[in-house]
Amino acid sequence: MSTPSTFSASCPFPIEDHARVQMAHGGGGRMMARLIDEMFLVAFGAPDPGERHDSAVLEVGGKRLAFTTDSFVVRPMFFPGGDLGSLAVHGTVNDLAMSGARPKALSAAFILEEGLPLEVLWRIVSSMAMAAKEAGVSIVTGDTKVVDRGKGDGVFITTAGVGWIEHDRKISPGQVRVGDAVLVSGDLGRHGMAVMALREGLEFESEITSDSASIAEPALALIEGGIGVRCLRDLTRGGLTATLNEIAAAGGVGIEVDEVAVPVRGDVAAACELLGLDSLQVACEGRFAAFVADEDAGRALEILSNYGVSQGARLVGRVIERSEGRVILASRIGARRILDLPVGEQLPRIC
Amino acid sequence: MSTPSTFSASCPFPIEDHARVQMAHGGGGRMMARLIDEMFLVAFGAPDPGERHDSAVLEVGGKRLAFTTDSFVVRPMFFPGGDLGSLAVHGTVNDLAMSGARPKALSAAFILEEGLPLEVLWRIVSSMAMAAKEAGVSIVTGDTKVVDRGKGDGVFITTAGVGWIEHDRKISPGQVRVGDAVLVSGDLGRHGMAVMALREGLEFESEITSDSASIAEPALALIEGGIGVRCLRDLTRGGLTATLNEIAAAGGVGIEVDEVAVPVRGDVAAACELLGLDSLQVACEGRFAAFVADEDAGRALEILSNYGVSQGARLVGRVIERSEGRVILASRIGARRILDLPVGEQLPRIC
Numbered sequence: 104m105s106t107p108s109t110f111s112a113s114c115p116f117p118i119e120d121h122a123r124v125q126m127a128h129g130g131g132g133r134m135m136a137r138l139i140d141e142m143f144l145v146a147f148g149a150p151d152p153g154e155r156h157d158s159a160v161l162e163v164g165g166k167r168l169a170f171t172t173d174s175f176v177v178r179p180m181f182f183p184g185g186d187l188g189s190l191a192v193h194g195t196v197n198d199l200a201m202s203g204a205r206p207k208a209l210s211a212a213f214i215l216e217e218g219l220p221l222e223v224l225w226r227i228v229s230s231m232a233m234a235a236k237e238a239g240v241s242i243v244t245g246d247t248k249v250v251d252r253g254k255g256d257g258v259f260i261t262t263a264g265v266g267w268i269e270h271d272r273k274i275s276p277g278q279v280r281v282g283d284a285v286l287v288s289g290d291l292g293r294h295g296m297a298v299m300a301l302r303e304g305l306e307f308e309s310e311i312t313s314d315s316a317s318i319a320e321p322a323l324a325l326i327e328g329g330i331g332v333r334c335l336r337d338l339t340r341g342g343l344t345a346t347l348n349e350i351a352a353a354g355g356v357g358i359e360v361d362e363v364a365v366p367v368r369g370d371v372a373a374a375c376e377l378l379g380l381d382s383l384q385v386a387c388e389g390r391f392a393a394f395v396a397d398e399d400a401g402r403a404l405e406i407l408s409n410y411g412v413s414q415g416a417r418l419v420g421r422v423i424e425r426s427e428g429r430v431i432l433a434s435r436i437g438a439r440r441i442l443d444l445p446v447g448e449q450l451p452r453i454c
Numbered sequence: 455m456s457t458p459s460t461f462s463a464s465c466p467f468p469i470e471d472h473a474r475v476q477m478a479h480g481g482g483g484r485m486m487a488r489l490i491d492e493m494f495l496v497a498f499g500a501p502d503p504g505e506r507h508d509s510a511v512l513e514v515g516g517k518r519l520a521f522t523t524d525s526f527v528v529r530p531m532f533f534p535g536g537d538l539g540s541l542a543v544h545g546t547v548n549d550l551a552m553s554g555a556r557p558k559a560l561s562a563a564f565i566l567e568e569g570l571p572l573e574v575l576w577r578i579v580s581s582m583a584m585a586a587k588e589a590g591v592s593i594v595t596g597d598t599k600v601v602d603r604g605k606g607d608g609v610f611i612t613t614a615g616v617g618w619i620e621h622d623r624k625i626s627p628g629q630v631r632v633g634d635a636v637l638v639s640g641d642l643g644r645h646g647m648a649v650m651a652l653r654e655g656l657e658f659e660s661e662i663t664s665d666s667a668s669i670a671e672p673a674l675a676l677i678e679g680g681i682g683v684r685c686l687r688d689l690t691r692g693g694l695t696a697t698l699n700e701i702a703a704a705g706g707v708g709i710e711v712d713e714v715a716v717p718v719r720g721d722v723a724a725a726c727e728l729l730g731l732d733s734l735q736v737a738c739e740g741r742f743a744a745f746v747a748d749e750d751a752g753r754a755l756e757i758l759s760n761y762g763v764s765q766g767a768r769l770v771g772r773v774i775e776r777s778e779g780r781v782i783l784a785s786r787i788g789a790r791r792i793l794d795l796p797v798g799e800q801l802p803r804i805c
Binding site for chain 1: 478558579594596605610616
């Protein structure tokens with residue numbers, strides 16, 4: 104990304120409308136995309152659309168370095184299968200891996216609300232440390248700020264991460280080609296529904312646990328296994344729908360998804376139905392989509408099946424020539440419909 | 455920093471006391487130091503005391519990479535001489551430079567409160583872009599989260615940064631030697647007093663403007679000019695007092711400071727007196743302390759005087775053999791007293 108040489112000082116949003124931040128500006132849908140495109144990228148400079156990805160890539164000493172950041176504000180802070188701390192590690196580790204980088208080191212910045220029990224902070228910090236150890240990264244630098252009671256919400260964590268790209272392959276939306284296979288690394292929607300079920304007080308026969316996990320190992324195994332990996336993207340805010348729409352738009356291709364092939368657990372599907380949510384739009388925190396060369400799809404699924412976190416991997420779609428920039432869902436009854444980016448968000452504060 | 459091989463699961467703070475986060479845990483004093491030592495470093499693993507510094511240093515491709523992060527929560531968001539956006543750039547750029555690294559790229563993560571006018575966000579984002587351009591860094595990756603009204607406070611920004619260390623010199627508290635000269639790069643306390651004067655509605659003959667600025671150029675010029683630079687540290691939370699105490703403790707040395715030599719502007723001193731603050735404990739955001747070999751002190755001051763941001767540089771003290779881990783202030787009337795780390799903080803939410 105290059106800094107723009109000239110820089111407009113006028114607000115790109117209509118001030119006379121008294122436009123204000125809405126929850127949907129953080130939801131992974133069209134409103135967030137517009138805020139990023141029309142404010143942040145105008146100010147900070149935009150990379151080529153095909154290079155926009157989960158991490159920035161910098162050159163250092165003849166090596167390529169991936170660099171990324173995410174803030175985490177999920178509520179409640181503890182949920183089945185994870186917590187704010189482990190999520191803050193997995194989210195950033197996964198963003199690095201999606202650029203084809205081996206995650207190396209994280210920073211951790213805490214914004215604490217006055218009055219937070221230190222025991223709660225310790226549970227979160229302990230969980231971060233465990234998640235980092237499991238993911239093979241060190242937390243090497245950090246910061247602590249405290250805000251007055253009522254000006255924060257317990258704990259917000261922002262992690263940034265650096266990783267090395269140890270191969271020559273370019274992995275980005277711009278690399279996606281017509282005919283590529285679209286894989287997902289496992290069943291969808293568990294993270295979002297684990298948090299929502301808790302928030303809404305829903306009870307099911309079996310507890311829905313978050314899928315929050317590091318997906319670096321299987322993602323890197325694809326590359327090291329010689330698979331023709333074009334693009335990788337984790338299925339976070341906005342779920343599979345947002346991910347595929349972003350890649351279709353950035354890569355200038357169409358994508359067709361077979362609804363029957365998309366793995367969603369029965370209890371997750373039931374919970375989605377109960378809450379009026381579309382399971383394809385629900386966030387995961389331990390799942391990714393892999394765009395791979397068609398002839399490598401079978402071998403890629405085989406590699407993914409070797410890792411617990413991706414043993415439920417499936418082929419769910421293809422990159423197609425028509426419908427440039429769009430995602431088409433082929434439904435159970437043979438109908439085709441456009442799978443559009445949601446405008447706002449279904450699920451506030453899910454990550 | 456290495457991850458500890460075993461990891462205690464028990465909270466290091468007395469839970470039975472229902473210990474809670476206080477504003478002072480973010481203030482740069484003893485309470486913050488204890489939280490970092492007894493919680494974060496226990497969980498994440500601690501570097502050698504002499505290597506604890508503003509940035510972590512990682513090896514990549516035979517080069518050294520500095521990596522750091524800070525969250526910014528200052529109130530009000532706009533103040534004379536700067537704002538939350540420019541501060542978020544300067545703070546992280548300066549942390550990189552204090553490790554002897556040339557700042558290259560920043561990440562920017564925003565936690566926005568629902569209801570924030572987008573025009574306010576634009577002013578902050580514009581200011582960040584300008585500050586980054588001036589400091590010669592690119593903002594290459596970012597994130598946006600939105601929290602419900604009343605669960606945040608307008609805008610919180612967390613920046614992380616990476617920079618390259620382009621020389622062989624080691625710059626850390628562990629390098630400080632008895633006899634070293636202690637320089638400060640300019641007059642102290644303006645950032646803290648600019649914010650406090652605004653907050654308290656104080657008016658002076660001349661407006662106190664924040665010193666917030668990038669100090670990377672003069673800091674790197676010292677190294678490139680062949681000065682025997684041992685340690686650099688920006689004078690942020692807790693001011694000169696906190697900085698010198700941290701370095702004395704980490705480096706296992708004593709430091710003596712001549713009160714008369716420390717540059718503090720008259721209006722800043724008057725404002726401090728009015729508010730009952732110690733100007734040596736007030737945060738700057740564009741000032742640093744440089745520990746240099748005694749014989750290089752004169753030439754170091756000459757180099758610093760070439761840069762607008764450090765033209766008021768002064769020799770203020772020496773590293774001494776006695777009083778290990780302590781800072782001694784030689785006062786105007788010849789008396790000596792220990793300049794101790796404040797317990798809590800004087801100034802909440804100053805950065």
